[in-house]
Structure formats: structure tokens, C-alpha cells
Amino acid sequence: MRTVLKWVDKVSDRDKQDQCVYSLCFSPDGTQLIAAAGQMVLVYDTTHGSLIQPLKGHKDSVYSVDYSCDGKRFASGSADKNVIIWSNKLEGVLKYSHSDAVQCISFNPNSTHLASCGASELIVWSPEVKAVLKSKSNSKILTCSWSPDGHLLALGLASGSVSIRNRNGEEKSRIDLPQGADTPVWALAFCPTKEENFDTICVTDWGKTMSFYTVAGKPFGKERNLGFEPLCVRYMSGGEFILVSGCNNTCYIYSRDGIRLAQIGEAHQAWVWACASKSNPNLVALGCQDGKLAVYQVLFSPVHGIYKEKYAYREHLTDVIIHNLLTDQKLKIKCRDLVKKIAIYKHRLAVQLGDRVTIYELYLGDGGMHYRLKERLPTKVECSMLVVCTNHIVLCHDSRLQSIAFTGLKEREWQLEATVRYIRIIGGPPNREGLLIGLSNGQVVKIYLDNAFPVELLRIDSSVKCLDMSPSRKKLAVVNDREQCLVYDLTTNHLLFTEQNAKFVAWNTSCEDMICYSGTNTLNIKADNFPDHQIKFQGFVVGFCSSKIFYFHQNHMSTIDVPLSAPMYQYLEKKLFREAYEIACLGVTESDWKNLAHSALDALNFQVARKSFCRIKDFTYLELIFDIQERREQGDRERDLLLAEVLSYRGKFKEAGRLYARGGRSEKALAMFTDLRMFDQGQEYLGGGGDSDRKTLLKKKADWARNINEPRAAAQMYLSAGDPLSAVELMAQYGWVDMMMETGRKISGGAEAEPVLWKIAGALRDQGKLSLAAEMYRKLGASDQVLAVQVEAGNWTEALALAEENPKYNETVFLPYARYLAENDNFVEAQKAYHKAGHPEEAFRVIRQLTENAITENRFNDASYYYWLLANQALQMVATGSSSELLENYYLYERYATIYYAYHSIERYSEDPFTAHQLEDLFNIGRYLIQETRNATLPGISQFTLLLQMAKLSQQLGAYKLARHVLSKIHTLRIPKDLQEYVDTLTLMVKGKPYQDNEDLLVMCYRCSSYNPLVTPNTARPNCCTNCGQPFIYSFITFEVLPLVEFHLEPGLGEHEASRLLEEQPVDDDNWTQNIDENVQSMRISYESPLHDPFTARLISYDGATDDTEPIIVTRSMLKSMEMSNVLICKYAKPLPTRFYKNLLPDVQITTCPQCNKIFHLDDYESMLLERGHCPFCRTPRDLLQMREPSHQVL
Secondary structure: OEEEEEEEEEOEOOOOOEOOEEEEEEOOOOOEEEEEEOOEEEEEEOOOOOEEEEEEOOOOOEEEEEEOOOOOEEEEEEOOOEEEEEEOOOOEEEEEEOOOOEEEEEEOOOOOOEEEEEOOEEEEEOOOOOOOEEEEOOOOEEEEEEOOOOOEEEEEEOOOEEEEEEOOOOEEEEEEOOOHHHOOEEEEEEOOOOEOOEOEEEEEEOOOEEEEEEOOOOEOOOOEEOOOOEEEEEEEHHHOEEEEEEOOOOEEEEEOOOOEEEEOOOOOOOOEEEEEEEOOOOEEEEEEOOOEEEEEEEEOOOOEEEEOOEEEEEEOOOEEEEEEOOOOEEEEEEOOOOOOEEEEEOOEEEEEOOOOEEEEEEEEEOOEEEEEEEEEEOOOOOOOEEEEOOOEEEEEEOOEEEEEEOOOOEEEEEEOOOOEEEEEEEEOOOOOOEEEEEEOOOEEEEEEOOOOOOEEEEEOOOOEEEEEEOOOOOEEEEEEOOOEEEEEEOOOOEEEEEEEOOOEEEEEOOOOOEEEEEOOOEEEEEEOOOOOEEEEOOOEEEEEEOOEEEEEEOOEEEEEEOOOHHHHHHHHHOOOHHHHHHHHHHHOOHHHHHHHHHHHHHOOOHHHHHHHHHHHOOHHHHHHHHHHHHHHHOOOOOHHHHHHHHHHHHOOHHHHHHHHHHOOOHHHHHHHHHHOOOHHHHHOOOOOOOHHHHHHHHHHHHHHHHHOOOHHHHHHHHHHOOOHHHHHHHHHHHOOHHHHHHHHHHOOOOOOOHHHHHHHHHHHHHOOOHHHHHHHHHHHOOHHHHHHHHHHHOOHHHHHHHHHHOHHHHHHHHHHHHHHHHHOOOHHHHHHHHHHOOOHHHHHHHHHHHHHHHHHOOOHHHHHHHHHHHHHHHHHHHHOOOOOHHHHHHHHHHHHHHHHHHHHHHHHHHHOOOOOOOHHHHHHHHHHHHHHOOOOOOOOOOHHHHHHHHHHHHHHHOOHHHHHHHHHHHOOOOOOHHHHHHHHHHHHHHHOOOOOOOHHHOEEOOOOOOEEOOOOOOOOOOOEOOOOOOEOOEOOOOOOEOOEEEEEEOOOOOHHHHHHHHHOOOOOOOOEEEEEOOOOEEEEEOOOOHHHOHHHHHHHOOOOOOOOOOOEEEOHHHHHHOOHHHEEEEOOOOOOOOEEEEEOOOOOOEEEOOOOOOEEEHHHHHHHHHHHOEOOOOOOEHHHHHHOOOOOOOO
């Protein structure tokens, strides 16, 4: 580093009195220098030092100036207590005053805020705010500085403290120096860059010390002794260095850690009050007590050293960076002193500091590259060059070289004929290394550390600028001052060639015959005696390793990857494959490797070709080379055949075919063109193979047409080639039905045709052409497949007819037919079909699933219907001799069907706003359900819904006793929150009513003529008379109790005979009656006696104490006396018996459904048939009901 004086000025007033320069600052763009000198503000041109304009406005000495970060304004503070804001056009804009002299001012680095400090007050001004912000200080303020982000302001106080404040002037923290008031802080500055993610302050005091603190007040780094009282401190070069000037009449540059590095210029005659700096270029301005204003340029010359890929250079003047240019790995060594020279060699690093040379050695740790201190040589010698070897350092000064061991012993000294211009270490054993030296007189010498005599290699006619030696040390490249690159053969000292426009040269460390040299914006790479290859380039080359070139440009070392394609192709042109391969190994692109491999293969140089293909991992050609080498070992050395195979792999098929034919192997040419689908060319090589070869070629052509998406042509070719199966496969793939049918109809029968016909039939079936598929199956004689196609097509008439003719197909036909019927809601016929298919369990499974779905979806009417179907299914299985347990299932399913049938009306009443039922009908249904579900829990049936609706109906119809009973049950259940209030209200309303039921609602038993309460005791059977125990007969629409009494036939009386007796005309007896039982005999003569009817007499003679629940048994005479119109006969399927009922009220017209045998009022039943078209319970259509023999109806 050195300083150059740019310009100087002496400031004085009109009386020639020196005016002290108290403050300096550069404009942000660096074109202006503002100086506070005397009572004026001086504006200088930075480049030439000419005074642009003196600014007058202050009446006393100006102590401080500063420029804003946006460059639009600057400010000055004076002892006249005023601060003036100036525009960049050098015009006064604004003025504000302090209560005392203004000591310092500073603009915020990120905003337009200006801090100005008087002896005891701080003022913050901003152009956006009209009023200034003032705050007091307990001690005199001497200096100030903003933090890099502009949030904090540091104030240096005369009390030896530093006050950290925010923009509003509020103190955030305080730093008290150890010696207090004895060390006033005259200068401080924030570092522009953060240290370890926090801001640091450089504080200098009149205790002659420099210290560093964080904004929290904690010391940072080491405290340094300055040796003089500082007056000004400034950071320069973005925080890399610190400028400190003071009472010793000088200004020094320090590292950011506080290490003194150098002096700016020479010592002055008075105190240096101010210093300022700018970058690009690095200028430092100094202002002195005697009015001297000097501007210096600071030049930082590069200090570095390189050996092969290791490059060491100086950073921040005190640090050394070791950079591996190949791996981009870097290592920093902090020397904490000015680094003057650097040398590197293998595992050694030498660094010359101010008074010593430190030697470091490389060791490889777990983390990679590490250097540790090996020796310190306390020598203070000025030298122009420094070289380090294994155990020595070599110092060069002008024409003298000194070899000093690491122990500090000076071993040898060489005095050369002229000044040394260039030194390069060329290696060697430890303590015997060799140095290649170029002198200003054109001499090139070689020196060995163990030899006191230099060895002259050659002499040129101009000064040596750069030189390098080949890896084998047989060739030498020298660059002279004429920008010529001279290459010599050291064995004969013969000049091999000369190249122009060369400033620096480097030999490739991996190739004996390749060098590169750089000139004016060019880089040239030369191999052997071939013409050089030139590329555009800026910088000068310092190293060449494989394909990487190390070059230095604008004080920065970089690495560039240069493909060595051009030299490789130069060797290829001369068929020098081995040399071309060696060049390629240094670094070429993949395409270059491919060209090298193919060129070597064309020349049948299999060794280079194999290595080249290995590089690009082309296994296809590697297999080819391996195969060719094996055949050559076996004696197949026909060059034409080998070249033909190589050309075929290359894609030159015509040339390969001609070589195959010339070598007598036309069949290989035919196979090649056939595989390549080049059939026209292949026909040229057809031999005498006859029709088989042509068919093979045609089949290959068909395969090719298929692959290029020409399926129709391919199918025709397959047929022509005698391969109908492949043709049919292609037709099936593209759905060509017409072509398949044409082929199937044309093809003759036989074993060979069967696979084709099966393929056609299957394809037609897959495409839904079932009738055409059936035709093919008939041609094949596959009747089972014909039947399967009919089933798949849904031709049930034909399929069922075939099944009837051949029972072995029952399962094949009836099982899918049953599923079809079930999907179309025809469950009755579906059950029959399942039975015929031999899968009754499938019928049960389907209906059970339908039942569960209906319950889940609250379709209770459908659930009732499905349970009735299950009951019928169980009854049919009982009739066919199945397990007797199914009979229990029948009664269970029939009961469930009845319950869900009734619950449907209650559930709809609870959900729908309107209902078609009368309240009395709903009341009857609810009462029936309460008793039926008393001991049964069925899924989907909500007891709460049932009981709540029953409570509502009971309250409306006056059955208050029943309502209370039902509500008491409701309160034992979990009541929904939204209905809790309604239930409570209903309970209160019912409790306010009398505890009795409406007598019109009571149920009468038509056998014992007793009335039953609405609330049936738990001991009584559900829906039975509490007196005689006989079950009530309900109408399955209104659920009203019907005037029917069931009777049984006496033993020996069959159903057919009973039907015949009922159909006979009753005998008209005399008008007298008798009654004979165990206790009494009576006779009565009357024309209108009810006992004229024996059945009525049997009812009247009922004695609850004796008859209990025994059924009514009728005799033949009793049947003869009955009117057929008053008897209902319900005929059930076997094994269930026929049931007989006597209508006690002939005026009430009653009927039954002949399918389900449910009993209805005639009017209600006929109305439902007209409305729905089927029975309301079993859903049997009206047409089917009319076709069946109905039970007798009361007319």
C-alpha cells in the first residue's frame, strides 16, 4: 500500500492569516469536497482541487460540515450558534440556531434527518417536519455519529462517556470509559458494516486509546493504544479500514480491528483536525490547524502468490486468504499486522509482515485444508520478491538473491548480472529445490538451493517478462518485453516457435506439448506445432491445469474452464488418436468425446474407441467393440464385414448393405433392412429362399405398418402372409366389426381356424355385437357360449326357452335373470328365478339388503313389503321340505312386515304437515303398534316418535288416561332438546284433564262382548282381549277391530267338506231352540230367538270361568246353518292351514286379499285398489288379484 499526493491547498483569510480546517466531507458522488475553514464553507472540485465556491453565512468559526445521503443538501455548524442547510446548487436554504456554539453535525445515512450538537443540547431537524426536536445533555457534546440503519445516534461527551440515543433524542444506553472525565471522547464512528450481526462503535479518547463497543455498551475486540490524542476518526472502504488523525500532526490508517497499518502521506506542521475518505478511487482528505488541505490517493497494490492450484492473497491488508482454485475451498489466516509479501509452495506458506516473516505449514484435518504456524523469522528486510521452499525462504532484492533457512540462518547468496524480473519455483527434493529466474538483460538462469553457482539456460535479446517450464523440464517458454512468446527445446537450446501478442505464459501441468499465453484481450492455446486457438479474454494467465486456466483480472483471481476441443481436433486430422485421447482426458465436451470415439472406430483403433466410449458410457458401441474383438480373436478378420457392422451402427445403412454384399453376406443385409423396416431396400438383397422368405418379409412389413399406425394396411398384409390370427387381433383392437365378420365367414373350418373364430367371437362380444358373436359361436358349435351371449344381451325369451329344454343351464340362465328382475323391482319373480337357479340364499340376501336399506332411508312401507317377501320365501322353503325353523322365520317376518306397515303411517304423520288418515285411524294404528312393539325392538322404529304421536292423538281424542300413561313412558326416554319444551307443555295440559278415557274409543271383543281398556296390562297378550284372550281382527287400512270371530273345524271335518257344507242352503228348523251343557238344559220356543243360529248360541253360552281361551269348534250341523255370505275363508299356502272367520255383523262388508290374506273393510280396500292399483299390504297388482280365486267376501 502506498499514498500519492493528488493536490494541496492553503486556506487563509484576506489578511493572510491561516484558517484552521475543522471539518471535511465528500459529496455522495465524490465530485465535491466540502471544507469548514475559518468562517467560511469551501467547496472544492475533488479531481483537480480547484475551489468551486466559498460560501459565506456564518459569523464565527465553522466547526462541522456534513452531506446528506441523497446528495441534495449539506449542512454546516458554527460557533455563532447557527446551523445552515445548503442545497447541492450551493445556495442557502434554511437556518436554525442553538443556545450555544455548534460542536458537530451529522446527517442520517438512510433519511434526511440532521443531528446537530451544541455544548449541552441535541437538535434533530428534518425537512418533513417544520419544528425541530430538542433534547438536553448533562455533559458537553464533542462528536456524534449515526448507526448504519439510522435508528441510533452516538454522542461523544467531555465526561468520558458515550450516549446512545434514538431519533427522538431519548437515551437508550450509555457507555462509560474506565478513566471517566480524564478521557473526553473527541472522536467516534459507527462501523458501516455489522460485526457478528450487531452494530459496533469505534471510540477514541484523549487517553490516547482506541476501543470498540456494541450499542448495548459491551466492549468488543481489543483496546488499542494510539500514542497520541485523536481529533477525528472515520471508516473508509466500506468499513475495511479506519482513519485516525490527531495532535501528532499525522493521519494513520488502521485495520477494522484497530491495528496500525500505514501513515497517510508525511507528517504535517500542525494538528490534523479533520479527515475524510471516498472510494473508487480511494481518496483521503486531511485538514490541518495551519489551514493546509491535502488530498491523497491510497493505492492498494495486490500482494499474492500462486503455486499450481493454490493461490494466496492479502485481504484487508492484515489477513491472508488461501484459495484452492480447483475446489474453490478458502481459508483465512489473521496476521494482525500489515502483510507485505506472500509466497506459497506445496505445503508451505510464507508471509512477510512488518518486522518478521512467518512460516505456515499445511495439514489436512477432518474439515479439509488447515494451516498452522511453523516458524517465525525475526527479520526486517526490504525485498522485491519472496519465495518459499520446503525448508527455506529466498529473498530477492534487485539482482541479489538470499537463501535463509527456517532457523534464521543465511545459507547462500547469489549475485546475478542484472535485475531479477521473474522467479518461478520448479520444484525438487527438499533443500535442493530449483528456481527458474528471468533477468532484465534477457538471461534465463536456473538456481538450486544446494548450489552456489547459477546455471545459465539461455539468453534472449530483450528483457524477460514471464517464463514457464514444461512438466518434463525439457521445454521452456519465455515472454519478453516485445510481447513475444519464445518456446525453446532445452536439450538443444533450439527455438521451436515464436508467437506474437503475448504478455504472460503458462504451461499445462498435465500435458507436455500444450501452452497458453494471454495478450491484449485474447487468450491463445497452442498444442505442439499446430496453429494456436484464440478466444476473447481479459486478464493475464498465471496457471494452466488440465482444462482449467487461472487468470488475474482487476485484482481478482478467477478460474475459467476451457474445452480443449480445438487441439483435440488438430490431432484427429493427423490421425494421431493416442495424442488426441490424451488431450481429451484433460477436458472436452461430451460431443467431442463422441467424435473422437467414432473417428477411432472408423479407423478400427479399438483401444482408443473403447476408452472413449467408456468415458461417455455408450454401452451400445462398447458391446459392438467387444463383439468385434471376440470375432477377430476367432479368426473373423474381414475388414469389409467389420466396417459394415460399424456403419450399420452409425446409421449409414446403404453403405453397410453394399459392404455386406461385397463380403458375400447378403442375408445380413436383408436382415438389417428388415429390422429397420426398409423393405424396399431389403428386396434388393432377396436370395433364392422362395415363398417362405417373401412371406416372412411381408409379415415383417405388416409388423412395421402396425408400428407406424397403419393398422388397416397391416391387417391386409397379415392376411396375405397367412397369419389371420394377427390380423384379427389388429381388427379387434380397432373395432373393425365388418372386417372381422368377413374374415370369420370366409375362413374354413378346422383345427387351425378355431383360434381365429374364438378370437373373432370374443372381440365381437367385447364390443357389444352379441348377435354377431352368437353367429360365430354357432359356427364353432359352442352352445353354452351361445346361451351366455343371449343372457348377456338380455334376450330372456330365447334364453329361458333354451334353459327349459336343457335343465343343466338353469343356473346359467336363471341366476342372471333373477338379478335382472331384482334390479327392476320385480322381487316376487326374482325369488322364483333364484329358486330355479338353485340359489335361494341369494334371494334372501338381496331382499335382506333391500330391507336394511329401506329402514336406513326411513322407507318403512318398502321395508314392510320386503319383510313380507321374506316371509313368503320362508314359507315356500318350508313347503318344499326345508328346515322347520323357517316356519318360525315366516311368523317373525310376517309380524315385522305388519309392524313396519303400520309404523309407516305414524312416521309420515310425524313428518308431513298433512295426512290422509282420520285421527281415529291413526289412534288405532298407534295403539296397535304400542302393544306389538312392547316386547320387541326393531331397527328404525323410534319409540319416542311413536309415543309422542300417540300422546298427541290421545289428547285430541279425549283419551287422557292413555295420554298420561304414554307421557310417563316418554319421560323415561331421552328427549331431543328441541322437543323437550313441547313434551313438558303437553304433559301439563294432559294432567289438567280428568283421569279417564273417552268411552267411544274403548275396544269391544266380539267373542265375549266385553270392552277392553285402552291401556292394556303388561300381563295380557298384545292386541288380545283382556277377558277372553282372543286376538283382535284388524282392518289393515284403518286398524279398526272387525266383528269377526275365528272358528275351527271339529275333528274329522276337512276343509273341502266344510266349504261344501257352507255352500249348501241352510235347513229351516222349527222355531224352537235348546241349550244343553254340563250344568243346565233349556228349551225355548220363539220365532225371533238369536239362538236359532248355533254359532251365536255357542258365543252366548261362553263362560269365562271354564272356556278360557279355547277356540270355537264348529260341527257339520253348525256349518249347514251358516250363511256363506257371513263366513270369510283365508286359504294360506301349505303347510299353513285354512282359517275360517264368522262375521257377526252381516251389514259390515268385509273382504280379504287373496295373496296376503289381510282383512279389510270392503270400501277401503276397493278404494286403495283404485288409487294404487295393488293391494296396500302385499302390493299384488289388481289384475293378478282378479285372476286368482278370492276368499268369500261379505256382500
